[in-house]
Amino acid sequence: MSPRIVVAGAVTSVDNRLLLAQRRYPATVAGLWELPGGKAEDDEDVKFALRRELREELDVGVEVGERLAETVALSDDLTLIALWARITDGVPRPVEHSRLRWVTAEELDKMVAGHQLVPADTVWVPELSGVLRRA
Numbered sequence: 001m002s003p004r005i006v007v008a009g010a011v012t013s014v015d016n017r018l019l020l021a022q023r024r025y026p027a028t029v030a031g032l033w034e035l036p037g038g039k040a041e042d043d044e045d046v047k048f049a050l051r052r053e054l055r056e057e058l059d060v061g062v063e064v065g066e067r068l069a070e071t072v073a074l075s076d077d078l079t080l081i082a083l084w085a086r087i088t089d090g091v092p093r094p095v096e097h098s099r100l101r102w103v104t105a106e107e108l109d110k111m112v113a114g115h116q117l118v119p120a121d122t123v124w125v126p127e128l129s130g131v132l133r134r135a
């Protein structure tokens with residue numbers, strides 16, 4: 001069987017900030033920050049899956065763009081990808097996370113240095129901070 005896909009949203013604002021969400025569970029990553037998202041259903045288009053997950057988790061509508069370059073093998077049966085996204089309706093609120101934050105490139109780099117991101121998501125940091133810095 002092919003691995004299941006986990007989709008994560010690199011949600012950016014017009015003022016070049018990135019939306020991070022603080023996980024509540026499991027204990028190994030509780031308190032750490034991630035790009036919000038979740039598992040795609042079998043045969044679900046990844047853009048559709050991300051729109052569904054961000055509606056469930058943040059209560060917003062998003063327009064989904066391109067994939068980020070890196071793919072992460074979380075395990076034999078779970079593969080994590082990220083897609084750029086913009087909010088098109090609503091103001092995000094933490095339905096399933098404990099908190100949300102809009103961070104600048106500088107703040108993102110500090111959080112990475114302080115090991116505040118979930119480990120898998122750190123692969124995207126060079127691409128994320130490059131795009132956030134490109135005003």
Ligand code: 523
Nearest residue numbers: 006007008034035036037038039080118120121
């Ligand atoms: N990650 C991850 N980074 C990241 C996300 C959205 C997910 O490393 N930005 C990992 C965490 C879990 C797996 O991907 O190992 C599934 O993510 P999760 O738990 O957010 O997905 P759900 O909510 O669809 O999964 P269930 O709670 O199991 O239904």
